[in-house]
Amino acid sequence: MDRDSGTGAPHAVPRRRLLTTNLMSDKEHRAAYLALADSGELRDRAQRAHDMLADCNVCARYCRVNRLGGELGACRTGKDAVISSYGPHFGEEAPLVGAHGSGTIFLTNCNLKCIFCQNYDISHEGHGTVATPQALAAMMLSLQEQGCHNINFVSPSHQAPQILAALVVASAQGLRVPLVYNTGGYDSAETLALLDGIFDIYMPDCKYAENETAQKLSGVPDYWDRNREAVREMHRQVGDLKVDGRGIAYRGLLVRHLVLPDGLSGTRQVTEFLASLSKDTYVNVMAQYRPCYTAAGVPEINRRVTAQEYERAVQLAQEAGLRRLDERWRSL
Numbered sequence: 001m002d003r004d005s006g007t008g009a010p011h012a013v014p015r016r017r018l019l020t021t022n023l024m025s026d027k028e029h030r031a032a033y034l035a036l037a038d039s040g041e042l043r044d045r046a047q048r049a050h051d052m053l054a055d056c057n058v059c060a061r062y063c064r065v066n067r068l069g070g071e072l073g074a075c076r077t078g079k080d081a082v083i084s085s086y087g088p089h090f091g092e093e094a095p096l097v098g099a100h101g102s103g104t105i106f107l108t109n110c111n112l113k114c115i116f117c118q119n120y121d122i123s124h125e126g127h128g129t130v131a132t133p134q135a136l137a138a139m140m141l142s143l144q145e146q147g148c149h150n151i152n153f154v155s156p157s158h159q160a161p162q163i164l165a166a167l168v169v170a171s172a173q174g175l176r177v178p179l180v181y182n183t184g185g186y187d188s189a190e191t192l193a194l195l196d197g198i199f200d201i202y203m204p205d206c207k208y209a210e211n212e213t214a215q216k217l218s219g220v221p222d223y224w225d226r227n228r229e230a231v232r233e234m235h236r237q238v239g240d241l242k243v244d245g246r247g248i249a250y251r252g253l254l255v256r257h258l259v260l261p262d263g264l265s266g267t268r269q270v271t272e273f274l275a276s277l278s279k280d281t282y283v284n285v286m287a288q289y290r291p292c293y294t295a296a297g298v299p300e301i302n303r304r305v306t307a308q309e310y311e312r313a314v315q316l317a318q319e320a321g322l323r324r325l326d327e328r329w330r331s332l
């Protein structure tokens with residue numbers, strides 16, 4: 001999981017797109033979930049997602065444990081939401097940040113077990129606090145009140161039902177900004193079907209192009225297969241990334257691809273896949289890798305990527321035909 005695209009860059013000097021001129025009313029881009037809230041469908045979706053916890057297929061691990069009955073699966077998360085922190089964040093991609101920040105909510109635990117995770121205290125060690133739907137809704141409303149352009153759920157895959165329960169409350173209390181699903185990209189088809197028409201912006205990782213690498217580095221056997229299915233479905237739901245007159249995203253797909261040492265992230269295959277969805281897929285090819293958590297124990301990834309490795313990854317993305325690459329790391 002790459003919870004923060006804006007910190008820890010080894011060599012980069014961020015370059016921000018100017019977000020000015022031609023201000024556009026938010027009313028022109030009504031968040032998708034509001035229609036489902038108005039019709040009552042949102043409450044039904046939340047109930048169906050809640051029911052999934054009894055035989056958990058919430059993410060692509062399909063643990064089939066009864067989280068409502070106290071059992072825990074690989075994510076070590078029960079029936080309640082668990083939150084590590086929340087607040088306006090200015091380190092995300094420019095289309096999410098705008099002038100007032102992206103309203104990030106960091107969810108505790110993770111359905112992936114990446115041995116290089118830079119937020120391992122949250123994802124592996126479980127630092128966080130249980131939150132009721134009302135409490136999580138209050139966080140969302142607070143972020144909106146602070147002017148954030150969106151609510152950005154970081155690592156939501158294993159807590160999608162809890163998010164929907166809180167969204168029922170928050171939308172009834174005035175939430176209006178779009179939602180961002182900031183995921184490691186190992187999501188189940190069943191959950192994504194329930195999210196259709198709720199999340200306006202999907203921001204998945206595409207971490208690897210080989211299942212064997214994913215097994216070794218993230219502890220799941222079929223990442224490449226499930227990830228492609230998930231990202232294809234996300235793109236079907238929301239299409240290419242769209243921004244308003246201020247340059248702020250209001251709908252669409254934004255993909256993160258973290259370049260790993262030794263070509264382990266499979267950039268050629270990943271970018272060719274993304275280009276097959278659309279040449280206008282917005283992709284952040286990221287240079288920020290550094291060996292965190294237990295990565296020092298794996299010689300291939302016990303170093304940062306070189307400038308040459310990163311430039312080669314960007315070149316591969318361009319050769320695949322992708323024409324909307326995030327500019328952030330391009331100053332290596």
Ligand code: SF4
Pocket residue numbers: 056057058059060061062063064065072073074075076077110111157158159
């Ligand atoms: S959310 Fe995923 S990892 Fe967690 S129990 Fe359910 S299937 Fe397992």
